[in-house]
Amino acid sequence: MDRLAALLDHFHLAASVLNAGPLCYSARHPPQEGTGFLHILTRGTMDLTLADGPPRRFGAPVLILLAAGDAHHLGPGPEGAETLCGSFRFGAGNICPIYRALPSMLVTPLDRLSGMAGLLALMQAEMREERCGRQAALDRLCELLVIQLLRYLMDAGEVESGLLAGMAHPKLVKALIALHDRPQADWTLNGLASEAGMSRARFASQFRDTLGQPPAEYLAQYRLGLAKSLLRTGVPLDAIAGRVGYSSPSALAKMFRRHAGCSPREWRRADAQAGVE
Template sequence: MDRLAALLANFHLAASVFHAGALCHDTRHPAEAGTGYVHILSRGTAYLALADGPARRFDAPLLVLLTAADAHRFGPDPQGAETLCGSFRFGAGTSGPIYRALPSLLVIPLDRLTGMSGLLEMMLAEMREERCGRQAALDRLSELLIIRLLRYLMDSGEVDSGLLAGMAHPKLAKALIAMHDRPATNWSLTTLATEAGMSRARFASVFHGTIGQPPAEYLTHYRLSLAKTMLWDGVPLDAIAGRVGYGSPSALAKMFRRHTGLSPLQWRRHAGGRDGPALA
């Protein structure tokens, strides 16, 4: 039972490292919807400031995960710091289920990431050695880092609500995986509860309490997020409708307009590509 397979296949992850090594001055990162950041402090002391808020000081090796659409600054103390910093995006931007499930700010000491120690050591070794292919290696490793962080968040109890909490639930995960794997299925509360091995009432209550929305609402948002990624990829609307569980392009367009205020084609033109603004 692979909890991430369909999500990662449908909402493609792209990650890259933009700083690796000694950090001698603060870096400023503007607000950018749909873009997340990871800052790893491996040596020295650094600080993090969100927008105009007070700075937080860090004196021990740690990892900072940020998905809040706020500008932030990350910098060293006067003695400097060694850091590895990167950014990442998932297909469908802020409307994608993985990105929406991530905490807006998470600070994790590196000694708590014991299951990722080998990967972190490999990344730091690449950072410290100026060898051919260094940037490409760091970019690929940063994608693996995000995937491993998703596993960590599902298994560690760091998040207690939302999709990642649902995927950590032994019964809800079965229904979520079924929806993710087979979005075109005519799912009902009864069939989803059967997938989870729960009664209808119990399933509806636990799902809403954990995920934060009813099963039907989650399924609708998931299907529309899939439709957006396909629109970006240039898939014709009539082909998208059947693949995301709608009987006709007009049925999909009606639901699309209800949730975005635009028709699918208007939305695609307005979004202007993967980094466009219309990611609601």
């Protein structure tokens, strides 16, 4: 039972390492909607300032996740800093259910991330040696780091509500995997409850309490995000409707207007224009 397979297949993960090694100067990161940041302090001290708060100093190895796309400022402390800093995005940006499920900020000491020790050691070895393909290797390793962080958030119970909490629930996860694997299915509340092995009433209540929204609303948002991801990759509109559970392009367009405020074609034009800019 792979909780992440369908999500990572439908919403392409791309990561890029921004700094690997000494943090020699202060770095300002402007707001980037739909983008998450990972800042890992491996040695020394580091100062982090968010747009709406005072600076915070970190003096021990730590991983900082910033998933709200907010502006922030990162700089070395008085002892200098060695860091691994990267950014990541999922297909369809902030409509991706994984991205929306991440905490806006998470600070975790590295010694708590024992399951990532091997990967972090490999990344540190890569960053300290100027070898061919270094940037590409670090970027791929950063993608793996994001996946391992998702595992950690689910397995350690770090997130109390939202999709990751649902994926950690022993029964809800069965319905979520089925929904993610087969978005084109004619899902009903009874059908999802059956996948979870729960009564209809118990499933609806537990789903709403855990994910913060009713099953039908989550399903509509998931299908919308998947449709946007497919539009972005150039899949024809006629093919998208059936793949995300709508009987026709017009039914898909109706859902798009209700949830996105525009037609699929209008969204694709605006998204392409934003990419050019």
